[in-house]
Amino acid sequence: xxxxxxxxxxxxxxxxxxxYAECGFEQTTVAxxxxxxxxxxxxxFRHFADKREVLFYGAPALQELVVSTVAxxxxxxxxxxxxxxxxxxxxxxxxxxxxxxRLRQAIIAANPELQERELIKLANLASALAxxxxxxxxxxxxxxxxxxxxxxxxxxxxxRWIGDPGEQDFPRLIRESLDALKAVTxxx
Amino acid sequence: xxxxxxxxxxxxxxxxxxxYAECGFEQTTVAxxxxxxxxxxxxxFRHFADKREVLFYGAPALQELVVSTVAxxxxxxxxxxxxxxxxxxxxxxxxxxxxxxRLRQAIIAANPELQERELIKLANLASALAxxxxxxxxxxxxxxxxxxxxxxxxxxxxxRWIGDPGEQDFPRLIRESLDALKAVTxxx
Numbered sequence: 269x270x271x272x273x274x275x276x277x278x279x280x281x282x283x284x285x286x287x288y289a290e291c292g293f294e295q296t297t298v299a300x301x302x303x304x305x306x307x308x309x310x311x312x313f314r315h316f317a318d319k320r321e322v323l324f325y326g327a328p329a330l331q332e333l334v335v336s337t338v339a340x341x342x343x344x345x346x347x348x349x350x351x352x353x354x355x356x357x358x359x360x361x362x363x364x365x366x367x368x369x370r371l372r373q374a375i376i377a378a379n380p381e382l383q384e385r386e387l388i389k390l391a392n393l394a395s396a397l398a399x400x401x402x403x404x405x406x407x408x409x410x411x412x413x414x415x416x417x418x419x420x421x422x423x424x425x426x427x428r429w430i431g432d433p434g435e436q437d438f439p440r441l442i443r444e445s446l447d448a449l450k451a452v453t454x455x456x
Numbered sequence: 457x458x459x460x461x462x463x464x465x466x467x468x469x470x471x472x473x474x475x476y477a478e479c480g481f482e483q484t485t486v487a488x489x490x491x492x493x494x495x496x497x498x499x500x501f502r503h504f505a506d507k508r509e510v511l512f513y514g515a516p517a518l519q520e521l522v523v524s525t526v527a528x529x530x531x532x533x534x535x536x537x538x539x540x541x542x543x544x545x546x547x548x549x550x551x552x553x554x555x556x557x558r559l560r561q562a563i564i565a566a567n568p569e570l571q572e573r574e575l576i577k578l579a580n581l582a583s584a585l586a587x588x589x590x591x592x593x594x595x596x597x598x599x600x601x602x603x604x605x606x607x608x609x610x611x612x613x614x615x616r617w618i619g620d621p622g623e624q625d626f627p628r629l630i631r632e633s634l635d636a637l638k639a640v641t642x643x644x
Contacts, residue, residue, distance in 0.1 A: 297636055332634075348641055357621060387576060391575055403574035409632075409636050412615075413612055413640055414640045414641075416604075416612070417608065417641055420604035420605065421601070424600055448597050449601045450642070452534075452605065453536055453602075453605055454637050
């Protein structure tokens with residue numbers, strides 16, 4: 269934010285994540301986060317509205333990526349394929365931050381309030397995806413159901429990606445989960 | 457709960473729902489609910505832990521119905537069909553209480569805290585459904601994805617059932633939403 273605070277946001281985020289993991293989200297104070305980052309509380313509040321926002325500030329960018337990927341899919345793409353491409357783009361982005369994503373997930377899993385927030389984030393993502401599909405001319409209920417299917421596939425693949433200690437390819441897990449969903453709903 | 461308070465629970469529920477709808481959930485106090493029902497606060501707390509529980513006390517029974525329907529599906533039933541039967545059983549139950557369900561939904565839609573609670577309820581329902589499928593020998597990720605698909609279909613049909621002022625058949629809307637999901641994921 270200024271030349272006296274190089275990468276303040278990144279330092280605050282790193283300090284916050286470490287403290288949430290070590291001491292718990294509830295127990296950690298903004299004063300402790302700022303101290304660990306070698307910055308002031310005032311600087312913290314220039315970058316984040318509150319403790320929780322450290323964990324969720326990336327959500328709008330992720331949603332924007334997903335929506336724009338749907339919007340830019342070829343006209344000929346089936347809705348489910350446009351959505352699959354969108355959640356794969358999100359997966360590729362998260363793939364670059366695997367350790368951070370795993371740590372964040374562990375912090376959220378330990379706190380009911382954060383779990384609620386995460387569920388809302390995913391519900392908002394599904395709504396935005398459905399809106400992007402309607403923009404492409406997909407009617408209801410197909411638009412909402414395709415969006416829900418995409419988010420279900422994303423969550424399922426995410427849980428497997430986070431849960432498996434071996435090096436794993438998140439976008440490939442998305443394809444696998446989508447194939448599994450097609451198989452279970454295929455009525456074959 | 458005693459012969460001096462016939463149907464206290466039902467009277468409290470009815471009073472609470474009316475006040476939530478008229479004045480808003482946040483603005484309504486337990487004292488007001490009890491007064492409107494002609495009962496005491498003490499009696500309210502014998503039946504409900506707090507204001508919110510009036511809106512959610514039915515969730516465990518609904519979940520139990522859904523899980524037991526999956527468990528009792530024929531061995532030959534495909535997982536998606538067992539889940540479809542389960543959410544249709546839930547739909548048939550709600551169908552009998554349409555006005556109450558619509559009022560409840562309007563109250564929840566007006567309050568972010570209640571929306572969070574509703575999302576958690578549905579996430580728990582999906583987890584319970586996935587568990588019931590694993591009990592039937594369905595492996596992961598198919599069990600979780602089938603459960604998520606079932607809940608997505610339920611939510612989608614519920615929104616259409618609540619949103620349409622005309623008399624509608626909720627279990628039929630479930631079938632329609634399931635068919636739409638199959639069509640969008642069919643890869644055809």
